[in-house]
Amino acid sequence: GDSVTQMEGPVTLSEEAFLTINCTYTATGYPSLFWYVQYPGEGLQLLLKATKADDKGSNKGFEATYRKETTSFHLEKGSVQVSDSAVYFCALPFYSGAGSYQLTFGKGTKLSVIP
Amino acid sequence: EAGVAQSPRYKIIEKRQSVAFWCNPISGHATLYWYQQILGQGPKLLIQFQNNGVVDDSQLPKDRFSAERLKGVDSTLKIQPAKLEDSAVYLCASSLVPRRGRGETQYFGPGTRLLVL
Numbered sequence: 001g002d003s004v005t006q007m008e009g010p011v012t013l014s015e016e017a018f019l020t021i022n023c024t025y026t027a028t029g030y031p032s033l034f035w036y037v038q039y040p041g042e043g044l045q046l047l048l049k050a051t052k053a054d055d056k057g058s059n060k061g062f063e064a065t066y067r068k069e070t071t072s073f074h075l076e077k078g079s080v081q082v083s084d085s086a087v088y089f090c091a092l093p094f095y096s097g098a099g100s101y102q103l104t105f106g107k108g109t110k111l112s113v114i115p
Numbered sequence: 116e117a118g119v120a121q122s123p124r125y126k127i128i129e130k131r132q133s134v135a136f137w138c139n140p141i142s143g144h145a146t147l148y149w150y151q152q153i154l155g156q157g158p159k160l161l162i163q164f165q166n167n168g169v170v171d172d173s174q175l176p177k178d179r180f181s182a183e184r185l186k187g188v189d190s191t192l193k194i195q196p197a198k199l200e201d202s203a204v205y206l207c208a209s210s211l212v213p214r215r216g217r218g219e220t221q222y223f224g225p226g227t228r229l230l231v232l
Contacts, residue, residue: 046220101219
């Protein structure tokens with residue numbers, strides 16, 4: 001079935017370091033792809049999304065490119081800040097078979113940025 | 116625009132007690148979701164509503180969990196009786212009706228943190 005595989009954490013980086021969090025997917029067709037972020041003690045927030053192949057989603061300095069040939073949607077940021085410390089989830093919509101589309105989430109990657 | 120509201124934010128109960136969570140989705144969002152997020156894991160869908168009808172409740176433990184969405188707006192999720200393994204964050208999310216082949220962005224509330232002792 002449709003699924004996402006996300007790199008395991010935790011990831012600890014120094015401030016201003018480069019960040020990559022890998023996400024690969026298995027899907028029928030070409031669904032939209034999402035990255036969500038969960039800050040400590042909060043719910044999930046949409047970080048960025050891409051709706052078709054070769055699209056690049058971007059927000060708050062984060063970017064991810066929808067790559068059909070490698071079935072990947074890796075999250076990158078050139079210079080992380082302490083405030084980026086959070087858990088990041090890759091997500092993929094799939095047809096539930098019950099009449100609607102739902103999201104399946106990766107297991108999450110915890111990022112800690114130290115000053 | 117107001118986001119998804121949930122209450123309470125925190126709840127501590129003893130096992131075998133009952134508990135209820137409330138969610139108010141974003142205005143105009145027909146689809147509402149309840150998720151369970153156990154510490155260190157991604158959210159797991161419990162139930163999905165479209166308007167006031169259930170679309171999918173295949174992962175809802177129906178012997179103890181129930182949910183309703185009256186008038187297609189607010190929703191409540193109830194656990195009765197609670198077990199230790201129900202300790203988790205319960206997230207409510209809402210979206211427009213998902214488009215075929217694409218899905219829709221889901222907007223999440225802050226969650227209710229439940230601890231069962």
